[in-house]
Amino acid sequence: MSSNHLLVSSALTAVLAMGLxxxxxxxxxxxxxxxxxxxxxxxxxxxxxxxxSCAGLATVDKGADEWNYVAKGSCHAKGGRTLDEVKAGARGGK
Known part of the structure; x- marks a missing residue:
């Protein structure tokens, strides 16, 4: 009985670790x-x-060079621009 309990516990631990x-x-x-x-x-x-050079030091709302992490693909819906777009704009691209 003890070995069955150990086997089940080990299997459950492995499954949980893979999910995490x-x-x-x-x-x-x-x-x-x-x-x-x-x-x-x-x-x-x-x-x-x-x-x-630190988080929490933005002095204005929605500063063009200030950023937050968002879920990938949701930046435009929030009214922002991605890093690639900002870099392209700095070169005159967008």
Missing amino acids: GASAHAETGAKEKCFGIAKAGANDCANLSGSH
């Missing part, structure tokens, strides 16, 4: 930087202009 690993992987690949949507004091990290 898959969800962690999905979260890391499912985000993108979205520029122009951050509220003052609520940006996720350094801005593009280099005037600060």
Whole structure:
């Protein structure tokens, strides 16, 4: 009986660990930087202009060089621009 209990416990642990690993992987690949949507004091990290290098230091709402992480593919719906679009705009592309 003890060996059956150990076998079931081990199998359950393995299944749970696989599920947690898959969800962690999905979260890391499912985000993108979205520029122009951050509220003052609520940006996720350094801005593009280099005037600060930390989260929470945005001084205005929706600053063009301030960003927040959002679910990949949802940036435009929030009124923002992706990093590629911001870079293209800096080169005169968009």
